[in-house]
Amino acid sequence: MAALDVKNLTCSYNGKAILDDLSLQVGENEIMCLLGASGCGKTTLLKAIAGLMPISQGEIHIHGQQMNGEGVAWVPERRNIGMIFQDYALFPHLNVAKNVAFGLQCKETNKAFIKKRVAEVLELVNLGELGNRYPHQLSGGQQQRVAIARAMIGQPQLMLLDEPFSNIDTQVRMRLISEIRDLLKGQGISAIFVTHSKEEAFAFSDRMALFQTGHIEQVGRPQALYQQPQSRFVADFLGLANYVPATVIDASTVLTPMGPIASEAAINAEPGTSGQLMLRPRQIQLSLTEQGNGRVIEQQFLGTHTRCVVECQSLHLEVSTNDPLPAVSQVNINIQPHALTFFPESQGQKAVA
Numbered sequence: 001m002a003a004l005d006v007k008n009l010t011c012s013y014n015g016k017a018i019l020d021d022l023s024l025q026v027g028e029n030e031i032m033c034l035l036g037a038s039g040c041g042k043t044t045l046l047k048a049i050a051g052l053m054p055i056s057q058g059e060i061h062i063h064g065q066q067m068n069g070e071g072v073a074w075v076p077e078r079r080n081i082g083m084i085f086q087d088y089a090l091f092p093h094l095n096v097a098k099n100v101a102f103g104l105q106c107k108e109t110n111k112a113f114i115k116k117r118v119a120e121v122l123e124l125v126n127l128g129e130l131g132n133r134y135p136h137q138l139s140g141g142q143q144q145r146v147a148i149a150r151a152m153i154g155q156p157q158l159m160l161l162d163e164p165f166s167n168i169d170t171q172v173r174m175r176l177i178s179e180i181r182d183l184l185k186g187q188g189i190s191a192i193f194v195t196h197s198k199e200e201a202f203a204f205s206d207r208m209a210l211f212q213t214g215h216i217e218q219v220g221r222p223q224a225l226y227q228q229p230q231s232r233f234v235a236d237f238l239g240l241a242n243y244v245p246a247t248v249i250d251a252s253t254v255l256t257p258m259g260p261i262a263s264e265a266a267i268n269a270e271p272g273t274s275g276q277l278m279l280r281p282r283q284i285q286l287s288l289t290e291q292g293n294g295r296v297i298e299q300q301f302l303g304t305h306t307r308c309v310v311e312c313q314s315l316h317l318e319v320s321t322n323d324p325l326p327a328v329s330q331v332n333i334n335i336q337p338h339a340l341t342f343f344p345e346s347q348g349q350k351a352v353a
């Protein structure tokens, strides 16, 4: 059974549809990321799931229980959902332990039990020693951990996280992402996480749904979306892409200005079909040779990698290498073996399936 099943959901503000016939499933103990530009409807979907936003059409089911639909609209507090926000939303006048206890007080009166649970969840988020501190005495990362402890204390069946890492400084962010991911996985909690940062989405999610104004463009594993985008919108949103003119030779080869390139998966287009082959900068490999078919015309050392621009048959290719190459090098261009992503001219912005 899916942890969350959203079926044909439409949500509107003032009669204008913000989400339009949208469907999405989240599996048990799965972390799903909603990724998209500002204003595309990610938070609206989160609010609809939480019961904070009325729906115009469709159904929402959580762990098999219908929350919204014809004549059904469960109130937020009955949905057993934990919520975490970008601004932490802690009570400034309550210490850490009392902030966390707040998440349980509305459904539990046994004070000894609440105290025990507070201690347990503070340990889980590595704040066991800080129960007496106030929010202003904590770092951003620590405050977000308090918010997570407060959301977890009631053992929610689904966790909703709305841009939880945006206010955390970059040095700490990836560590916190990994910590919270482990925590959710360890506790068996399914989660939906909203962000407009692809790096956060890649690092935090099992699967991601890429939004474009009110609908989902593609859902899948982060690597699949990055390497096999179904549209140019997805390809370009997730990172730099080269588009190289290509013609299909047979089910496993295309011809490009760099020569024939083989695919590790069948290309679903007739021989002779022309279009564009998408290549990520890391999928292009360079080897120094005087007889090479490319020439490095620009380089930038960026620490973790070097950005090279390689000229080949009037194409300018963005390539990512580990180390800088000698200036104005002649290189051979090789393509890392992979399942090629091909956009036939006849399909415009859509790749072949």
Ligand SMILES: Nc1ncnc2c1ncn2[C@@H]1O[C@H](COP(=O)(O)OP(=O)(O)OP(=O)(O)O)[C@@H](O)[C@H]1O
Residues within 6 Å of the ligand: 013, 014, 018, 036, 037, 038, 039, 040, 041, 042, 043, 044, 045, 196
């Ligand atoms: N209360 C409201 N009344 C009218 N329109 C609204 C309201 N809240 C949001 N909208 C509009 O709905 C659209 C989707 O908003 P939403 O907050 O879901 O986007 P988002 O993808 O979460 O964006 P962001 O990343 O900036 O938070 C936007 O065009 C926004 O202007």
